[in-house]
Amino acid sequence: MTSKHTETSFTYEKAEHWPPYTYRDYPNVTPESLQAFINFLATENTSSERKGLQPWIPFCTIKCNFCYFPTELLSNSEMGRYLLALKKCLNIYAETRYARTSEFSEVYLAGGTPSIMSTQQTIDLLSFCEQKFNVREDREIKITGCTHDFDYKRLKALSEYGVDQLDLGVQTFDDDLRRMFNLRDTARMAEETIKTAHKVGIRVSIDLMYNLPGQTLNAWNNDIRRALELNVESADCYALDVYPGTKLSEQLQSGILPPRGDQEAETEMYLWAYSTFQKAGYKPTCHNRFSRIAEDFKDPCFETLGTGAGFFMGTLGRFSYVDVEPAEAYIDAVNRGKLPIAKLSIGSIEDEMRKMMMRLYIRLPVNKQEFRRRFGMLPEEAFETVISRLMKNGLIEVDEREIRLTKLGDVWRYNVCWEFSRLDADAL
Ligand code: SF4
DSSP states (O other): OOOOOOTTSSOOSSOOSSOSSOGGGOOBOOHHHHHHHHHHHTSOOOOOOOEEEEEEEOEESSOOTTOOSOOEEOOTTHHHHHHHHHHHHHHHHHTSHHHHTOOEEEEEEEESOGGGSOHHHHHHHHHHHHHHSOEEEEEEEEEEEOGGGOOHHHHHHHHHHTOOEEEEEEEOSOHHHHHHTTOSSOHHHHHHHHHHHHHTTOEEEEEEEESOTTOOHHHHHHHHHHHHHTTOSEEEEEEOOOOTTSHHHHHHHTTSSOOOOOHHHHHHHHHHHHHHHHHTTOEEETTTEEEOOGGGGSOOOOEEEEESTTOOOEEETTEEEEEOOSHHHHHHHHHTTOOOEEEEEEOOHHHHHHHHHGGGGGTOOEEHHHHHHHHSSOHHHHSHHHHHHHHHTTSEEEOSSEEEEOHHHHHTHHHHHHHHHOGGGSOO
8 A cells, every 4th residue: 555645745854743832841830820820710701712621530440551641550449539539629610710600611521541430420420510510501521431441331321411422542443553552452342332332322532543563554544444434423543652661662662562664654644544534524623633523623622620630631711730640649639628730830921822823733723813812913923934934834824814734734733833832933
């Protein structure tokens, strides 16, 4: 199989897999920054941005060999104590003025592996969120989890409660690769979970990874084809990132596993996924998603109120936060009546400008008049050098209304966003 793509005329040496301004760069919380956050939570929310609620379950039953998330293996007695602390903390947020004057469009049980909870614990947590917060009637409920955690009975109960979507970490349908990653079930079992979810009316979004050790374009194509045959509603396609300290990194270094493809091979696999999903009626959206879910093309939730041990997705107003970990430290902090925050970033105006340009990596255009309304100048005035360089390299298009990625820019969308973050790259 060969892929004939011409979109790669301009290339960076290496594709970035994450945008700037992620939790890794947030500073540790200080008494002053925490107080500023508490003061902010006491204010009224006047923004019309869509908001998501994200209770976080940091536990997993097994550690996947590639995983770098701050997860913990679950000990039997821990879940009950953890859920009590989690609800206590959610309640602290729920009683703030900011939350009381906010409306939430989405409840997303994330982690870790929220599917590790029993059905009763899951439904109890969801209904707790719906009672305590102003959750819209047309809200979406999504649960992330492992394919081996769901049987018919559980899926039926979740569907009856109103769960809309499962986000399943399938990663690959190749059983040899699944074993290599320490995934617990076989591809056939993962497929059964997807089919059963569909049977009870729950849509399915799956994670697939590419450029895996020894993976050919043909093998990647088989994974995509399988996803299409299973009629998944969306697929998040991630290039494998190898993080130091993971089992996978050791296996690659010691030569137990074959090497991965180079940047060219990785780009080819991405473009293959792009064209194959597109031909099948899926459209690119969000970070890495090919989707045919209408809701995926609405404005995303730019604000996320969440909490849990190691939770790192908190974004409210100019504040972005990460919670303490491990679970014991989280439980302890909450039981002492504290907001369990470990890292807290307060965005400056310049950060906010750059973050608005980051919409490009979730494949959204930047509305120039909206930018001017918020910051008093056009993006071309704030980022003259970067914008003209990106245009020259064919990565973005600019007209009177908006700035958007080109098809080539889509391949390098994270690199494009890093261009806006570099201190010497703009005229701010
Ligand atoms: S299930 Fe998900 S969060 Fe847990 S170890 Fe595997 S990849 Fe990491």
